[in-house]
Amino acid sequence: MVLNYIWIAFFLCAFAVALIRLIGWGDTTVFPAIIQATFDSSKTAFEISLGLTGVLSLWMGIMQIGEKGGIIRLFSKWLGPLFEKLFPDIPKGHPVTGSIFMNLAANMLGLDNAATPLGLKAMEGLQALNPKKDTASNPMIMFLVLNTSGLTIIPISIMVYRAQMGAAQPTDVFVPILLSTFFSTLAGIIAVSLYQRIRLLNRTLLLFLGGTSLFIAGIIYGFATLAKEQIDIYSTTAANVILFVIIIGFILAGMRKRINVYDTFVEGAKEGFTTAVRIIPYLVAILVAIGVFRASGCMDYLIQGVAGFITGCGINSDFVAALPTAMMKPLSGGGARGLMVDAMSTYGADSFVGRLACIFQGSTDTTFYILAVYFGSVGIVKTRHAVTCGLLADLAGILAAIFICYLFFN
Numbered sequence: 001m002v003l004n005y006i007w008i009a010f011f012l013c014a015f016a017v018a019l020i021r022l023i024g025w026g027d028t029t030v031f032p033a034i035i036q037a038t039f040d041s042s043k044t045a046f047e048i049s050l051g052l053t054g055v056l057s058l059w060m061g062i063m064q065i066g067e068k069g070g071i072i073r074l075f076s077k078w079l080g081p082l083f084e085k086l087f088p089d090i091p092k093g094h095p096v097t098g099s100i101f102m103n104l105a106a107n108m109l110g111l112d113n114a115a116t117p118l119g120l121k122a123m124e125g126l127q128a129l130n131p132k133k134d135t136a137s138n139p140m141i142m143f144l145v146l147n148t149s150g151l152t153i154i155p156i157s158i159m160v161y162r163a164q165m166g167a168a169q170p171t172d173v174f175v176p177i178l179l180s181t182f183f184s185t186l187a188g189i190i191a192v193s194l195y196q197r198i199r200l201l202n203r204t205l206l207l208f209l210g211g212t213s214l215f216i217a218g219i220i221y222g223f224a225t226l227a228k229e230q231i232d233i234y235s236t237t238a239a240n241v242i243l244f245v246i247i248i249g250f251i252l253a254g255m256r257k258r259i260n261v262y263d264t265f266v267e268g269a270k271e272g273f274t275t276a277v278r279i280i281p282y283l284v285a286i287l288v289a290i291g292v293f294r295a296s297g298c299m300d301y302l303i304q305g306v307a308g309f310i311t312g313c314g315i316n317s318d319f320v321a322a323l324p325t326a327m328m329k330p331l332s333g334g335g336a337r338g339l340m341v342d343a344m345s346t347y348g349a350d351s352f353v354g355r356l357a358c359i360f361q362g363s364t365d366t367t368f369y370i371l372a373v374y375f376g377s378v379g380i381v382k383t384r385h386a387v388t389c390g391l392l393a394d395l396a397g398i399l400a401a402i403f404i405c406y407l408f409f410n
Contacts, residue, residue, distance in 0.1 A: 064268025069253030184397030282376025
């Protein structure tokens with residue numbers, strides 16, 4: 001229901017602003033730009049779905065092997081104590097917890113192509129447990145918010161863009177991104193827990209959060225001792241080695257269980273193809289709304305209003321020029337990426353604005369895209385508090401990014 005109101009609001013705001021520009025300022029280009037944006041966005045949605053087809057088929061096939069080979073159940077057993085606290089409505093030892101872990105691990109390693117199909121597989125498992133098939137369940141919302149908070153350990157793509165834009169130290173945003181996304185994820189967990197009345201002050205969760213903090217601190221320390229060229233090589237190599245080890249491990253597990261690995265893969269791949277087709281309408285809906293909102297100028301006016309408010313409050317407004325990336329990220333990953341590159345091109349890759357735009361890009365994920373794809377893949381139309389909690393996690397990531405960027409670079 002919330003997504004429905006937001007979708008309508010995008011169109012109504014765009015129409016109102018376009019009318020003002022046409023009647024008040026005589027701008028005859030605004031409506032053609034909006035209509036062009038609807039065509040371009042719908043084409044982009046189809047292209048995204050088409051591009052996902054092969055990846056979804058591959059990874060859902062691999063996940064099918066892992067499930068029948070017992071790997072997913074093994075992950076479920078290991079993660080049982082933690083997931084019993086975060087996902088109390090999932091039965092103890094259920095295989096879906098293994099799928100959730102695989103998705104979150106892929107996100108943390110920056111393996112976007114692998115994370116989406118793994119996440120869709122997890123969402124299908126959660127839907128099987130859902131008593132109300134058109135309404136998001138509590139575990140679905142917690143899982144989705146963990147995704148939208150964008151917890152990332154190795155932000156490969158951002159470091160590559162910084163290198164291409166001529167940054168003297170492309171990896172200098174690595175630690176700030178790691179810290180910002182950690183706070184975003186923590187805020188998301190707290191927000192969902194408050195809505196769902198999950199008790200966070202228990203031994204299991206406190207040990208997990210403490211252990212995670214130590215793990216992140218260890219990664220920061222390890223990478224701080226490496227040269228920038230080594231960081232790029234080691235992080236990229238480690239991510240891809242882990243990914244291929246997972247594939248080989250699943251195949252070996254299938255062989256050990258004496259299942260027909262090839263037929264099992266094909267069976268899962270068919271599900272991937274069906275899922276890719278099923279999400280097309282949802283992607284078209286959300287991306288067209290975002291495209292119209294941008295083309296009408298609403299995004300620009302919103303940013304200008306925020307800048308005026310910040311300046312009027314007497315607050316240091318150095319960060320305002322990077323806000324377009326932060327405000328676009330929940331709506332469109334590609335749009336936010338373009339704005340990040342534009343910020344580095346305009347102000348310099350090593351400028352405060354250029355670095356902050358990169359930290360914004362890495363601190364959260366595309367909330368509305370994930371909502372459309374994940375919920376759309378299983379036919380969820382009533383999102384309950386998913387949007388609210390996802391946006392609260394985004395806000396925490398943005399605020400943390402601003403504070404941390406001032407701490408590191410100003």
